[in-house]
Amino acid sequence: MSDSESDSTEQKPSRSVLDSLIESGLHEMNRERSGLLLSGLSAGLDIGFGPLLMAVVLTLSEGGFGDLVTELLLASVYSIGFMLVILGRSELFTEHTTLAVIPVLDGQASLRQLGRLWGLVYVGNIVGGAAFTLLAVLLMPGLGVVDTVAFETIALKLVTHDLQWLVVAGVFAGWLMGLLAWLIAAAQETISRLVIIWVVTATIGILHLPHSIAGNVEVLFGLLMSPAVTLADYLAFLSLATIGNALGGGVFVALLKYGHVVRGGS
Secondary structure, three states, X not given: OOHHHHHHHOOOOHHHHHHHHHHHHHHXXXXXXXXXXXXXXXXXXXXXXXXXXXXXXXXXXXXOOOOHHHHHHHHHHHHHHHHHHHHOOOOOHHHHHHHOHHHHHOOOOOHHHHHHHHHHHHHHHHHHHHHHHHHHHHHHHHHOOOOHHHHHHHHHHHHOOOHHHHHHHHHHHHHHHHHHHHHHHHOOOHHHHHHHHHHHHHHHHHOOOOOHHHHHHHHHHHHHHOOOOOHHHHXXXXXXXXXXXXXXXXXXXXXXXXXXXXXXXX
């Protein structure tokens, strides 16, 4: 085996992963405002394919939530939206709850820069998701592949919980997305990255954890298609899931991973 082949199969050390994340975070912070906003918009649009495919599966499947085979299918197609976003290198807010926090912890970026990045990417994600939802609601039922009841079912699965559940479960979703950002930086090959994305995001899907950006599309489906989902439900979900996601990625991944690496973990 050649030296280059040997290097490609070796796992990156933690310090190398951390340096890669810092470099990537700084690069995104220094991008032009319009570039960040458009990238966030693209991610919001692309991630909508996951919830849409979930509605298709619910329409075509004889089972529903609670049926093992259907749940596995739903979790798998849910991950497709994340694959499109992450491999397409668009900006996703929940990745940056870890990615953009690490340069701040390292003293190479300011909280103001972090807030600018978060704000632009988040707005782009939400607007892109809303645009995708409108297109899907208008066009998909006419194609005969999606029952409008499926949109309602998906939304109700996220909003029929106590408010504190949204925050706590949102922390777990953000935690997993933060780990995803770390693992993607450590992965060497596209196939490895695909598997990592599928494992992590399918876990979020099968646990029905609230992901603020994918969930934005899921709950908007219900808001537009069902009287059972109200504007208050949507706003409560979006705000609390966002807080939980930011805490999960920022504290349980960025802070802890950065701490253990700079204090000697390798």
